[in-house]
Every structure is written in C-alpha cells, then in structure tokens.
Amino acid sequence: MIAMGGARLLVERNVRAYRRQWFVFASGFAEPLLYLLSIGIGVGELVGRIPGPGGELVTYREFVAPGMLAAAAMNGAILDTTFNFFVKLKYQGVYDAMLATPLRPFDIAAGEVSWSLLRGAAYSAAFLVAMLLFGLVHSWWAVLVVPAAVLIGFAFAGAGLGATTYMRSWTDFDLVSAALVPMFLFSGTFFPLSRYPGWFEWVVKATPLYQGVALERALVFGALDWTTPLHAAYLIALGLVGVRIASRRLATLLTA
Amino acid sequence: MRAPAVSSLVERELRVFVKIWHASAFSAFGMPVLFLVAMGVGLGGLVDDRPGAAAGLSYLHFVTPGLMVAASVQQAAGESLWPVLGGIKWDGRYVAMVASPLTPVDVFAGVLAWIAIRVAASTVAFLLVATVLGGVVSPWGVLALPATVLCSLAFAAPTSAFSITQENEVPFAMIMRLGVLPLFLFSGTFFPVSNLPGALQPLAWLSPLWHGVELARHATTGDAHWADLAHLAILLAWVTGGWLWGLRTFPRRLTP
Amino acid sequence: MLESLVDATGLTKRFGSFTAVSGIDFHVQPGEAFGMLGPNGAGKSSTMRMIGCVSPVTEGHLRILGMDPAVDGPAIRARIGSVPQEDTLDTEMSVWDNMVTYGRYFGISHALIRERADELLRFFQLIDRRDDKVDPLSGGMKRRLTVARALINQPEMVLLDEPTTGLDPQARHLLWERLYQLKRSGVTLVLTTHYMDEAEQLCDRLVIMDRGRIVAEGSPRELIDRHATREVVELRFASTEEQERSVPLLEPGSPRVESLTDRVLVYTSDGEAALGLLAEHALQPTSVLVRRSSLEDVFLLLTGRQLEE
Ligand SMILES: Nc1ncnc2c1ncn2[C@@H]1O[C@H](COP(=O)(O)OP(=O)(O)O)[C@@H](O)[C@H]1O
Ligand SMILES: [Mg+2]
Numbered sequence: 001m002i003a004m005g006g007a008r009l010l011v012e013r014n015v016r017a018y019r020r021q022w023f024v025f026a027s028g029f030a031e032p033l034l035y036l037l038s039i040g041i042g043v044g045e046l047v048g049r050i051p052g053p054g055g056e057l058v059t060y061r062e063f064v065a066p067g068m069l070a071a072a073a074m075n076g077a078i079l080d081t082t083f084n085f086f087v088k089l090k091y092q093g094v095y096d097a098m099l100a101t102p103l104r105p106f107d108i109a110a111g112e113v114s115w116s117l118l119r120g121a122a123y124s125a126a127f128l129v130a131m132l133l134f135g136l137v138h139s140w141w142a143v144l145v146v147p148a149a150v151l152i153g154f155a156f157a158g159a160g161l162g163a164t165t166y167m168r169s170w171t172d173f174d175l176v177s178a179a180l181v182p183m184f185l186f187s188g189t190f191f192p193l194s195r196y197p198g199w200f201e202w203v204v205k206a207t208p209l210y211q212g213v214a215l216e217r218a219l220v221f222g223a224l225d226w227t228t229p230l231h232a233a234y235l236i237a238l239g240l241v242g243v244r245i246a247s248r249r250l251a252t253l254l255t256a
Numbered sequence: 257m258r259a260p261a262v263s264s265l266v267e268r269e270l271r272v273f274v275k276i277w278h279a280s281a282f283s284a285f286g287m288p289v290l291f292l293v294a295m296g297v298g299l300g301g302l303v304d305d306r307p308g309a310a311a312g313l314s315y316l317h318f319v320t321p322g323l324m325v326a327a328s329v330q331q332a333a334g335e336s337l338w339p340v341l342g343g344i345k346w347d348g349r350y351v352a353m354v355a356s357p358l359t360p361v362d363v364f365a366g367v368l369a370w371i372a373i374r375v376a377a378s379t380v381a382f383l384l385v386a387t388v389l390g391g392v393v394s395p396w397g398v399l400a401l402p403a404t405v406l407c408s409l410a411f412a413a414p415t416s417a418f419s420i421t422q423e424n425e426v427p428f429a430m431i432m433r434l435g436v437l438p439l440f441l442f443s444g445t446f447f448p449v450s451n452l453p454g455a456l457q458p459l460a461w462l463s464p465l466w467h468g469v470e471l472a473r474h475a476t477t478g479d480a481h482w483a484d485l486a487h488l489a490i491l492l493a494w495v496t497g498g499w500l501w502g503l504r505t506f507p508r509r510l511t512p
Numbered sequence: 513m514l515e516s517l518v519d520a521t522g523l524t525k526r527f528g529s530f531t532a533v534s535g536i537d538f539h540v541q542p543g544e545a546f547g548m549l550g551p552n553g554a555g556k557s558s559t560m561r562m563i564g565c566v567s568p569v570t571e572g573h574l575r576i577l578g579m580d581p582a583v584d585g586p587a588i589r590a591r592i593g594s595v596p597q598e599d600t601l602d603t604e605m606s607v608w609d610n611m612v613t614y615g616r617y618f619g620i621s622h623a624l625i626r627e628r629a630d631e632l633l634r635f636f637q638l639i640d641r642r643d644d645k646v647d648p649l650s651g652g653m654k655r656r657l658t659v660a661r662a663l664i665n666q667p668e669m670v671l672l673d674e675p676t677t678g679l680d681p682q683a684r685h686l687l688w689e690r691l692y693q694l695k696r697s698g699v700t701l702v703l704t705t706h707y708m709d710e711a712e713q714l715c716d717r718l719v720i721m722d723r724g725r726i727v728a729e730g731s732p733r734e735l736i737d738r739h740a741t742r743e744v745v746e747l748r749f750a751s752t753e754e755q756e757r758s759v760p761l762l763e764p765g766s767p768r769v770e771s772l773t774d775r776v777l778v779y780t781s782d783g784e785a786a787l788g789l790l791a792e793h794a795l796q797p798t799s800v801l802v803r804r805s806s807l808e809d810v811f812l813l814l815t816g817r818q819l820e821e
Contacts, residue, residue, distance in 0.1 A: 047299075171278075
C-alpha cells in the first residue's frame with residue numbers, strides 16, 4: 001500500500017510538471033490519428049481487400065487501425081520510460097531529490113510506469129473513439145481495446161525503464177530506435193505476416209509488439225481464440241520483469 | 257559570411273560527428289531503408305494487386321522518392337531545432353564562436369552547410385540502396401539528390417532562424433508533431449495528393465515537402481515536367497525567405 | 513605614450529528601455545591589468561560584451577585596438593581572447609578538441625594549433641585530461657580550459673568576466689597565479705569581479721561600478737586611501753538593541769559609521785578611541801576586530817551597499 005502511495009506521489013509530480021505543458025500532452029492525441037488518416041485512409045484507398053484475423057476479407061483501414069493503436073501504445077510507453085526518464089535521471093536530478101524523502105526506488109519505477117500507462121490509456125481511448133467514428137469497430141469485445149493497450153504500455157514501459165537504467169549516454173538510445181523501428185514496421189502492423197517466408201514469421205511472432213497487435217486485432221474483430229490470453233500473459237510478464245530490474249538498478253544507481 | 261569561416265564551423269561538426277557517426281547512421285540511413293522495405297516492398301505488394309493505383313506507378317517507384325525526401329526533411333528539421341537552441345542555451349558554443357572572428361551570419365551559414373552535407377550523405381546512401389531494391393528506374397535519379405538537399409534547406413533555413421529566437425525546447429516537440437509529421441504523412445509521400453479530399457489539396461501544395469517530393473519523383477522516374485521549374489522556384493523561395501529571416505534573428509540573439 | 517587598447521567615452525548599453533550601462537568613460541593601457549569591480553547587475557558583463565564585440569554599442573564612443581567594433585568586429589576579435597561569465601565549452605568534445613576547434617574558428621593552421629594547445633594545456637595543468645570529455649571536469653578545470661582556449665590566438669588582450677566566481681579557494685588561487693604569470697608576460701588583462709580580494713590581487717587599476725555607472729577609479733591602494741580611512745573597527749553586539757544604541761555614540765568620534773544587519777563598521781584613524789567611547793557607556797561588543805580598509809569598504813562608503821549581498 002505504501003508502495004502504491006509512493007507511486008501516486010510521483011504521478012502527482014508529473015501531472016504538476018506537465019500542467020504548464022498541457023498542449024504537449026494534448027498533441028499526443030494527434031499523432032496516431034494522423035497516421036490513421038494517412039496510412040489507413042490515404043494509402044488504404046490504393047489497397048484492395050485483404051484477409052483479416054478470422055480469415056475473412058477486410059478493408060485495409062480496418063486491418064491497419066488496431067495495429068496502429070498497438071504501435072502507438074508502444075511508442076508512448078517507450079518515449080516516457082527511455083528518453084524522458086533518462087533526462088530526469090541524469091540531468092534534472094529529479095530522482096536524487098525524491099530519494100532524499102521517504103520515497104524508495106521502487107516507488108519511482110512504479111510511479112513512472114503508472115504515469116505512462118495513464119497517459120497511454122487516455123490516448124488509446126481517444127483513438128478507439130476515432131475508430132468508431134470511421135466505422136472500423138466490429139465487435140463488443142472492443143470494449144477491452146483500452147485495457148489491452150494498457151497491457152502493451154505496461155510491457156514496453158517495464159522493458160524501457162529496465163533498459164534505460166543501463167544506458168550511459170544518448171548514443172545508447174540509438175539501440176532503442178534500432179529495436180523499435182523494425183518492430184513498428186514489421187510486426188504485422190502494416191501488412192499481414194503471410195507476406196514473409198515461414199521462418200521469419202516465427203521471429204516476428206516472438207516480438208512483444210506482434211503480441212500486442214494480435215491482441216488488439218482479435219478484440220476489434222471479435223476473433224478471439226486460445227492464443228488471445230497467451231498474448232496478454234506475455235505482455236504482463238515482460239512488464240513485471242522490466243519493473244523489477246528497473247527498481248533494483250535504480251537502487252544501486254541512486255544510492256551508490 | 258566567408259567560406260573559410262563556414263568551413264571551420266563544418267569542421268567542428270565533423271569533429272563531433274566522426275566520434276558518433278554510428279549513432280546517427282541508423283536514424284539517418286537505416287531507418288529510411290527499413291521504411292522503404294516495409295512500405296515499398298511489404299505494403300507495396302498489397303497496393304500492386306490493384307495496378308495503376310499509385311499515380312500510374314508501382315508502389316515501390318511511387319514511395320521511394322517520397323520516403324527519401326520526407327526522411328531528409330525530418331532529419332533537417334530535427335537538426336535545426338534542438339542543436340541550434342543548444343548552441344546558445346545549453347553549451348553556449350555559439351557564444352564561443354562569435355567571441356572569435358566568426359560572425360552570427362557565419363554561424364547561421366555553418367548550421368545550414370552542415371545540414372546540407374548530412375542530408376546529402378544520407379540521401380546518397382539511400383539512393384544506392386533504393387536502386388538495388390529497384391525503386392529507382394531512371395539515371396536521372398541522380399538529380400533527386402540536389403532536389404532532396406534543396407527541400408531540406410527549405411525546412412532548415414526558416415526552422416533554424418526560428419529556433420535561435422527561443423528560450424526553451426517546449427515548442428520543438430510540437431513543431432515536429434503538428435508541423436513536420438503531418439507534412440511527412442500528407443505531402444504526396446505515401447499516397448498521391450489527388451487522393452486527399454478536394455478541400456485539403458491546396459494545403460498540400462503549400463507544403464515545401466510536396467514540391468520536393470514531386471521534383472525527386474520526376475527525377476527517379478525520369479519523367480520531367482515544366483511544372484518542375486515552378487517546384488524549384490517555390491523551394492528556392494522558402495530557402496531565401498528562411499535565410500533572410502535568419503540574417504535578422506541570428507545576430508539579434510548572438511550579439512544582443 | 514602608447515595608444516590605449518580600449519577607449520570608451522560615454523559608453524551606453526540599453527536593453528529596450530532598461531539602461532544597463534550608463535555613459536561610462538574608461539581607458540585600458542597596454543600591459544596593464546584593468547578591473548571592473550561591482551555587485552551583480554552593475555553592468556560589468558554588458559560592458560565586457562561590448563568590448564568583446566559581441567554586443568552592439570547603444571550610444572557613445574568605443575574603440576578597441578584603435579578600431580570600431582561596429583565595423584571591424586571580426587578583425588578585433590581575431591586579436592583578443594574572451595572568457596565569458598558562463599563557460600561556453602563545447603560539451604560534445606574532448607578537452608583537446610575544444611582547443612583545436614576553437615583555434616580553427618580563428619583560421620589558425622592545424623599545426624600551429626597543436627603546438628599552442630599543447631603548451632597552453634600544460635600551462636593550465638590540463639594536459640593529463642586532454643582526451644577527457646569536458647562535462648566531468650571540475651568547475652576549476654573547466655574555467656582554466658576556457659581561459660586556455662581564449663589564448664589560442666595569442667591575443668594582445670584577454671577579457672575575463674568573473675574568472676573565479678563559483679570556484680573553491682584552491683581552484684581560485686591556482687587560476688590567479690596563472691593569470692598573474694600571463695600578465696607578467698605582457699598580456700593585457702581586462703577582468704570583472706565582485707570579489708574585492710580578486711581585484712586587489714590582480715588589478716593594477718580598476719573602476720568601481722554600480723548600477724551602470726563608474727563611481728570611482730584608481731589603483732586599489734589609491735582607492736582605499738582616497739575613499740576610506742586607514743583602519744576599520746568591526747563590532748558585533750549581542751542584540752540589535754545594543755547595536756542601535758552604539759551608533760549615535762560612535763558617530764561624533766569617527767568620520768563614518770555604517771550599521772549593517774549583523775555588525776557595525778567604524779571608519780576611523782584611531783580604533784582604540786572609539787572602543788573607549790563605548791566602554792564609557794557600559795556597552796560591551798561581543799566581538800571586536802580592528803583591520804585595514806579594503807575595496808569592500810570603499811564600495812560600501814561610496815554606495816552605502818555591500819558588494820556581495
Ligand atoms: N540581454 C539582456 N537583455 C535584457 N537585460 C539584460 C541583458 N543582459 C543584461 N541585462 C540586464 O542588465 C543589467 C546588467 O547586467 P550585467 O551587465 O550582466 O551585470 P553584471 O555583469 O555586472 O552582473 C542587469 O540588470 C541585467 O538584468
Ligand atoms: Mg556579469
């Protein structure tokens with residue numbers, strides 16, 4: 001209980017820090033929408049029908065929208081927990097100040113992750129509304145789209161936070177984009193895995209973003225099967241491992 | 257502005273760059289190539305099931321110049337935001353420069369020269385890979401290089417003239433998100449401007465990126481038009497406008 | 513007589529409607545160490561930036577090395593060295609690369625830069641750190657590097673804006689010692705400071721600045737002789753009430769008495785007599801210090817305020 005209280009204090013701090021930059025927060029809604037309009041609708045006009053998760057033919061915009069939602073959840077979580085977290089850790093000394101109070105390293109890790117998830121939930125809810133307006137939602141299971149996005153955010157926030165505690169300088173961040181961009185482009189977000197050779201399909205299926213995309217797509221189309229809970233379990237496990245590593249590492253980094 | 261002065265500034269950037277080139281190699285070169293494979297080949301396969309959908313070109317031919325110019329413009333915009341403000345605000349290296357015989361205008365010219373060099377280098381690399389992948393059909397494609405550099409300067413000149421007037425980096429994320437990203441997505445890069453709703457098409461014509469993409473596309477497909485002269489003139493106008501603006505803002509900030 | 517290196521008359525700097533430097537006159541002669549002493553906001557940096565040709569003159573006459581900064585900025589800057597108040601080191605580079613890159617801004621050849629950079633880094637005791645990044649260096653090292661870098665073009669005159677502010681005593685003494693050697697080698701120094709000991713240590717001649725104006729000028733010795741008494745008695749009392757009671761008692765016997773928040777300063781040629789006066793009224797200070805007057809006292813006497821608040 002104390003732990004969650006500590007995390008809440010950190011979220012409060014971030015809300016306060018963001019209050020003067022609310023428009024930065026607000027502009028976060030725009031990004032996935034712009035992608036949906038450009039790639040989903042614009043490029044979608046150029047594409048015929050393709051097979052959806054249940055095997056039936058769907059339009060390209062229907063296909064790509066859940067993928068973009070998952071990718072946006074990943075990007076948001078990674079941005080918060082790598083780039084922004086690193087600035088606070090190394091340059092602003094935000095955490096040094098916090099650890100001079102009763103807060104513990106775990107509170108910081110849990111707080112940053114919660115903060116990221118709250119923002120992510122707001123963004124994905126807005127995106128879901130946009131999908132409804134464009135008529136891209138076909139199942140009542142879609143009410144679980146936002147919780148699923150939170151799971152994706154949790155997985156990547158945990159992983160991002162854990163990884164950031166090992167980073168020494170800005171150059172290390174290129175590793176982050178080197179991992180992220182290929183995942184963003186090739187995890188079944190923009191085109192079906194059927195376009196790959198068989199072995200590569202399995203590589204892609206092992207990535208966390210694929211798990212997220214598959215989960216979101218299953219919910220939006222109501223095409224759930226036995227793999228659906230496995231996707232969710234994968235994401236939760238990744239997040240837990242990351243947060244655990246991060247709070248351990250933070251303790252050594254900040255209290256050395 | 258004197259050539260030796262500008263070259264000493266470019267030398268400074270090179271000196272930093274040779275140590276960290278591998279860091280930016282991915283974002284400047286690897287990322288566009290991944291986009292090319294994903295969009296041109298992966299997504300392109302879906303588009304080409306409907307022949308002639310992308311302005312009569314195969315999607316790979318269509319999207320190659322679009323991605324090339326769009327990626328360069330993103331690079332140029334990024335380079336003319338944070339690093340420029342940093343030069344006056346964070347490490348004060350511009351302050352050190354103008355304490356030497358260099359003038360604020362030399363500094364401005366140095367910023368633009370360096371961006372042009374960086375963009376040119378990544379564009380050459382991209383053109384080579386794109387040619388291997390079959391994205392460039394005409395030998396006139398070499399002219400896509402000057403077109404891309406010019407288009408990048410059309411962004412970099414006004415953007416750096418603006419950055420130097422700023423006190424903090426808060427507006428920069430907004431510029432990237434609400435300025436550069438929409439241009440990236442809707443300037444005829446991923447789908448023809450003619451597919452935009454009619455009312456929005458004139459907006460795309462305002463975008464310098466669209467003019468650059470058109471020029472580069474006519475080069476890589478070997479299909480020149482009289483309209484290209486107009487595209488060229490408009491890009492030159494952007495560069496000149498930005499240059500004239502910077503002639504005011506750089507001295508005002510660096511030698512108040 | 514040699515031509516002055518800096519020649520300022522009625523020099524004025526305004527930012528919008530705010531006047532930072534208000535019509536000051538001064539001249540810097542070749543080979544001297546010229547100081548500007550004044551509290552924060554006095555206009556020292558604004559003046560230095562005008563001398564360094566990185567800030568246009570609003571009004572008045574300014575010639576540096578006989579040239580007009582508005583016309584010959586680059587030519588002037590080529591012949592001076594500049595150490596601004598905030599370090600402007602290139603944090604993306606090593607110590608050595610900072611030297612080389614800065615030298616290149618002056619168009620100096622690589623070979624010559626290598627030679628000079630090596631010598632300068634040795635002189636400023638930075639040679640062991642030549643391949644280190646700048647960021648992890650201590651404040652004193654960064655400052656020494658900024659000074660070393662400013663000397664890469666073998667300037668005739670070096671501008672030092674608060675060279676030791678924020679450094680610990682040891683780092684300050686090291687820098688003072690190096691600057692002193694520099695001065696002996698014939699380089700003209702123009703420096704600003706709000707430390708009176710720095711001004712006393714380094715300056716042959718100085719101006720005292722306050723609110724954009726020069727309030728006094730001379731060598732440290734002259735200024736003290738002219739504006740202060742030989743001795744100062746510093747008195748501290750157990751209570752404010754006692755301190756307040758003491759002031760009217762002391763005033764008739766001394767040319768000047770200053771009551772500060774924590775102590776009373778009695779400017780007098782005879783400290784003993786002043787103390788005797790207090791004893792007569794059964795006033796016992798908790799501490800008594802008789803010392804020689806300093807530039808700090810000159811500033812206080814001229815402006816009624818302290819250098820460092
Ligand atoms: N660029 C500027 N714009 C507006 N006001 C300035 C600027 N630079 C300095 N000032 C003001 O001018 C006054 C003198 O500043 P400065 O020359 O830095 O004093 P000093 O170096 O003696 O502390 C201060 O009140 C400061 O706020
Ligand atoms: Mg100052």
